[in-house]
Amino acid sequence: MAESRGDRMVAVTIYVLLSFIALLVIYPLFFVMIASISSPEMVMRGEVWLWPKELSFVGYERLFANSELMRGYLNTLLYTVVGTAINLVMTIAAAYPLSRQDFRGRNFFTFMIVFTMFFSGGMIPTYLLIRDLGMLNTFWVMVIPSALSVWNILIMRTFFQNSIPKEVQEAAFIDGASNTKLILRIVLPLSIPVLAVMVLFYAVGHWNSYFSALLYLSDRDRYPLQLFMREILIQGQMQEMVEISDDSLARSLMDAEAIKYAAVIVTNLPMLLLYPFLQKYFIKGVMVGAVKG
Incomplete structure (x- = not known):
């Protein structure tokens, strides 16, 4: 045509x-x-637009030489991997029963879960609860309080309801499969698209998280990379407000600028590498709940 x-x-x-x-x-x-990868002086003068000028890797050199930043990087990797694994297990455990029509009281439990999306205890009661549980300044404070996302539970529940045929589940029960075998052998293999979406959502959330660490962590050895990034940005802003009259201060300011850009690249690289592997599943998963012809 x-x-x-x-x-x-x-x-x-x-x-x-x-x-x-x-x-x-x-x-x-x-x-x-x-x-x-440009000269910090050129960047601060505003001469870098389309191509790097006067190649310099001082930002990466200073970044990888800083033991605190590297420790924060490893902490963030650990928080992301462990936290995402806990998120997936808890989300599946909550979403699958709520998707089953033979589960009595599922509407009540769904209402109670959705209720928490609109009303919460607030920052101070949450802090007091975590303190009373003895989780302050521990590894688990970064993964347990965020173990579930109500929105992601609803997404996964909708996927289980609309994409897993009821007849397949009934056939598995007739063949003698238990609920555990059903979810491990049939439901999860058919749910790879939504699982990929959950991995991406949860991993990005953990990777970018800094506010929980700011509230609950006091030991710098447990700081995630984002808190060190925050310190670098704040120090750079404070130095910019001070009149530069000393060569060492000027060099320190330029090095901090180079470290800032290098840290942004290093921080975002894992998420940029993760997405291509999940892209084909992600496109299917984000269509959960769409109108089907």
Whole structure:
């Protein structure tokens, strides 16, 4: 079917707009990447726009030489891996029973879970509870309080209801499968798309989390990378407000600027590498609940 001139103009307009939006999204990351390998002095002068100038890896050298930053990086990796594993187990354990029509009281439990999306105890009662549980300044304070997301439970429950045929589950029960074998052998293998979405959502949440550490951690050996990043940004802002009259202070400011850009790249790299492996499942998973023809 031949396209009319108006259709072609609309298509061209759409491509131009999408290209402009893609440029707005990609350029900041591209700028951070080229700034991280450019001379800090050139970056601070505003001379770095499209290409790196006077290649310099001082930011990465100082970053990897800092034992605290490396320890924070390892802490963040550990929090993300363990926290995401706990999130998946708890979300599946909550979503699967709520998706079963033969589960008595599922509407009541769903209401009680959804209720927490709108009303919570607040920051101070939560802090007091965690203190009374003896979790302050421990590893578990970074993974247990965020073990469940109500929104993700609802997404997974909807997937189980709409994408896992009831007849398949009934056939498994007739063949003598238990509930545990049913979920491990049938439900989870058929739920890879939504599991990929959950892994991505939870992993990104743990990777970017810093506020919980700010509230509950006092030992710097347990700090995640994001808290050290916050310190670098705050120190850089404070130094910018001070009149620079000493060469050592000026060099320190430029090194801090280089470390800031290098840390942003190193911090975002794991999530950027994770997404391509989950992309084909992610596209299917985000369509959970969509209208089907």
